Amino acid sequence: MAKDEKARARAQQIKGKIQKEAGRAVGSEKTAAKGRAKEAEGDARQAKEKIKDVFKH
Template sequence: MSAEQKAKAKAEQATGAVKKTVGKTVGNEGMQAEGEVEQTKGDARAAKEKGKDALRP
């Protein structure tokens, strides 16, 4: 996994988790949903990079 893509995935996961938690805490469903989407996007990016690494010799 390239270091840049790995860092981007981790940042998306962390940002999403924070938004989701803050949204849940303050009762903002929109922010909570946005956080879930961003976190899922980071998870997908990380999975894609892991798959690419598995295919490399």
């Protein structure tokens, strides 16, 4: 299950990065900000999974 969560976190990071860059490309700060937020949420989820891995071993 941890691999599923890690994959979801990574997918969220990628989606956020794409949205952020798309917003920058078209000049939409609102879209870029949403992308940054989504990317940061993915970063946090990935960090949580890494911490869980540390305590498992």
